[in-house]
Amino acid sequence: MNPPAATGHPPPGDIPKPTRAPLWAQATPQTRLGLAFALLIGLGLFLRIWQYAFNRSLWLDEAYLATSIVSRTMGDLLTHPLANDQVAPLGFLWLVKISVLLWDDSDLALRLVPLLSGCLSVLVAWRIALLTLNHSVARLLFVGLVSSSPVLVYYSSELKQYSGDVLVAMLILWAGAAFRAERWRSGTAVLALTGALGVWLSHPAVFVLAAVGVTLWLDMAASKQHRAWAAISVVGLIWLASFALNYGVSLRALSSKSSLQDFWSYAYAPVPRGLEDLVWYWENALALVHLALRHVGVAGHLGLPDWFEPVNVALLCLTLAGVVALLRSPPRLAGFLVLSVLSVLLASLLHLYPFRSRLILFLVPVVLLTLSVLVDQALQRGHRSWTWGAIGVAVGLMAVTGSHSLPKVWQPYNHSNIKGAMAYVQGHLQASDQIAVSTWTGKAFSVYAPAYGLDGVVLRLYLDTPNVQHNAYALVRRICSGRVPGRTWIIISHRFGQKQDFLALLSSLSPALPAWEDAGAGAYLFDFSGSAYCKRYTASAPVGP
Numbered sequence: 001m002n003p004p005a006a007t008g009h010p011p012p013g014d015i016p017k018p019t020r021a022p023l024w025a026q027a028t029p030q031t032r033l034g035l036a037f038a039l040l041i042g043l044g045l046f047l048r049i050w051q052y053a054f055n056r057s058l059w060l061d062e063a064y065l066a067t068s069i070v071s072r073t074m075g076d077l078l079t080h081p082l083a084n085d086q087v088a089p090l091g092f093l094w095l096v097k098i099s100v101l102l103w104d105d106s107d108l109a110l111r112l113v114p115l116l117s118g119c120l121s122v123l124v125a126w127r128i129a130l131l132t133l134n135h136s137v138a139r140l141l142f143v144g145l146v147s148s149s150p151v152l153v154y155y156s157s158e159l160k161q162y163s164g165d166v167l168v169a170m171l172i173l174w175a176g177a178a179f180r181a182e183r184w185r186s187g188t189a190v191l192a193l194t195g196a197l198g199v200w201l202s203h204p205a206v207f208v209l210a211a212v213g214v215t216l217w218l219d220m221a222a223s224k225q226h227r228a229w230a231a232i233s234v235v236g237l238i239w240l241a242s243f244a245l246n247y248g249v250s251l252r253a254l255s256s257k258s259s260l261q262d263f264w265s266y267a268y269a270p271v272p273r274g275l276e277d278l279v280w281y282w283e284n285a286l287a288l289v290h291l292a293l294r295h296v297g298v299a300g301h302l303g304l305p306d307w308f309e310p311v312n313v314a315l316l317c318l319t320l321a322g323v324v325a326l327l328r329s330p331p332r333l334a335g336f337l338v339l340s341v342l343s344v345l346l347a348s349l350l351h352l353y354p355f356r357s358r359l360i361l362f363l364v365p366v367v368l369l370t371l372s373v374l375v376d377q378a379l380q381r382g383h384r385s386w387t388w389g390a391i392g393v394a395v396g397l398m399a400v401t402g403s404h405s406l407p408k409v410w411q412p413y414n415h416s417n418i419k420g421a422m423a424y425v426q427g428h429l430q431a432s433d434q435i436a437v438s439t440w441t442g443k444a445f446s447v448y449a450p451a452y453g454l455d456g457v458v459l460r461l462y463l464d465t466p467n468v469q470h471n472a473y474a475l476v477r478r479i480c481s482g483r484v485p486g487r488t489w490i491i492i493s494h495r496f497g498q499k500q501d502f503l504a505l506l507s508s509l510s511p512a513l514p515a516w517e518d519a520g521a522g523a524y525l526f527d528f529s530g531s532a533y534c535k536r537y538t539a540s541a542p543v544g545p
Helices: 029-054 060-071 074-079 090-102 112-132 136-148 150-155 162-178 181-201 205-222 226-255 258-263 275-293 310-326 331-349 357-380 384-409 418-428 442-448 468-480 500-509
Strands: 434-438 459-462 487-492 515-518 521-527
Touching (some): 029 384, 060 090, 074 090, 090 112, 090 226, 112 136, 112 150, 112 162, 136 357, 150 162, 150 357, 181 205, 275 357, 275 384, 418 442, 418 515, 418 521, 434 442, 468 500, 500 521
Parallel strands (some): 434 459
Antiparallel strands (some): 487 521, 515 521
16 A cells, blocks of 8 residues: 655644743743842842741840830830940830730740831832832842841841831932932922931931932032922921931930940041051941841951951952942932941041941941942943953852851851750759859840749859859859759850850869750759868858849
8 A cells, every 4th residue: 555645744643732932931021020029029028037937036135125125115215215225216116115015025026127127128129229220130139139138137037226227228218319300399208208207216317318418409409400409408407307306305315325435436437547547447348348248147246357358358349349330320329328338437437426237237238239330330331241240240249148148048047045045944944943144144034034934943143254263153152152052054145155164164063964055055054062162151141142
């Protein structure tokens, strides 16, 4: 039988089916860009909520602040300075107090305001990117850096005001960037409201307000926009009036705290007279860039990064190149960013505001936006080498922040797990046991003691000073002078890295019994009652805790 004649058409069973392009290929460029923004924003929200939900223990400063907020009324927060040398904006304190009143005094309720501030900062970053940057890659970079900056992620789950400082600074930058002379009425209202409320929510808001206000005032004057210039002038007066009222209510008490000025004395900028003074500026510029891109948690937050480390130096050089790139960008943006930093440095020169660590966290978006401007300017040159170089820089910057923030998904930051130590003690406590904590650990212990049923246990406080030998022997003498020495649990959650010598001395008097350790905290059981040192003391002269 002869085969069928060729007809030029495939047999019916071999007709190819039309292939359908993947959804990503079918999407328009605008849709793809929107999806990329959504993924980066979602990443930022996820990182912050994940760390918040981990619900780590309050560390020392948080416990100090929590005690004042929980134990005081709204009126007390207005009229009485915070205890333990703590300071925070009145608006922040009230918002946290409202959270506690609506829910409870749990760690999650106390940290809800910082979390919301951190999440809103990611959304505001998207709006700032659209207003200030031209190329989509640069816009994505800024949103991605804000989303993944490890220090911004961390402070979104800390009971401190610094996450709110970042949000207020970004809202002011957004309002300033969105101001248009032809729509001066609506822009004026937004600026006035943002600044007037901002000074109550953030102490350093005044620096960003000064930068935005002066820049807009000069911009409107140079372009002869008389109505807009007059409106900005009125806005400035409103800001000054709100700041003056805030100063009279709360900031005056802050300015009189000499203990805080002494604590931050090393962080005030020197008048540049010689090489040593210039080194201070170089080191603190490194510290600011390191804070923005590589810093995690609070460990080592008061120190300076290694100035000779290649990554730190490279990041600072890129940031300085970004400052140069600002000269090619609209003067308004350059004024906002450069004057924000210069105003803080001026205040630091006058010993009015320290330039270091968490106190300048609100400048982190300024650094990230400056780096994004660098990439934006390079991409606008249009040359292939510039384009690939800019994309390489963007990828590298995202790798730097992501390499520090993404691992925290698997191992969330946990600075001082005193809750774990107290849970261990609760599970192994005997009726006659007592507990000893240092004056540093005592505040966090008192916050959690009722929840773990340890508030009724005999508690002995001891000093944690450089004289470790005196601290250890004084504690044991007080324990042995009690009516029933018994077993003693030593709980340590602050200055945990300095515990070895103290515990070694205690072990020389009585071998350590079972112990528990985790991130930045530990519980150690001792029984000094049978030791030779303890037998020197009698129960006839009990010593109070």
